[in-house]
Amino acid sequence: VARGVHGGLVGQEVLTLDEVGDTHRAGHVRLAGERWLAISGTEGPIPPGMRVLVTAVEGTTLVVWPTEVEETEQ
Numbered sequence: 001v002a003r004g005v006h007g008g009l010v011g012q013e014v015l016t017l018d019e020v021g022d023t024h025r026a027g028h029v030r031l032a033g034e035r036w037l038a039i040s041g042t043e044g045p046i047p048p049g050m051r052v053l054v055t056a057v058e059g060t061t062l063v064v065w066p067t068e069v070e071e072t073e074q
Contacts, residue, residue, distance in 0.1 A: 012054045013067060014038075020052070020064060021045040029054075029064060038062040 012031060020027030020038045025045065029038045029052065040046050041055050041063045052064035 009054050009057055009062065013051055014054060014062075014064065016046055016048050016050045016052055016064075018048045019045050026061060029062060031062070036060075036062050038064050041065045 009031065014029040014031045014036075016038070017028040017030055017035065019025070020029065020040050022045075023039050026037050026039050027046070027048075028035050030036075031054070037060060038052075039058075039061055042065060046052060046064065046066055051067045053067050054062050055065050056063040
């Protein structure tokens with residue numbers, strides 16, 4: 001990760017620390033040893049402990065998308 005360069009953050013795979021929702025329910029991810037504010041790029045929230053990909057940076061907030069499928073009970 002290139003410090004201070006937002007372009008260096010895009011494409012990084014990170015882990016959600018808590019539920020990551022929309023702009024009104026932002027959550028957090030761990031990136032480069034630091035806790036970052038994050039919002040979901042999908043329509044629904046992303047649960048804690050999911051691997052996600054940073055797709056954009058809006059100010060100091062990361063936009064993330066899941067890289068794995070959440071298992072559902074059948």
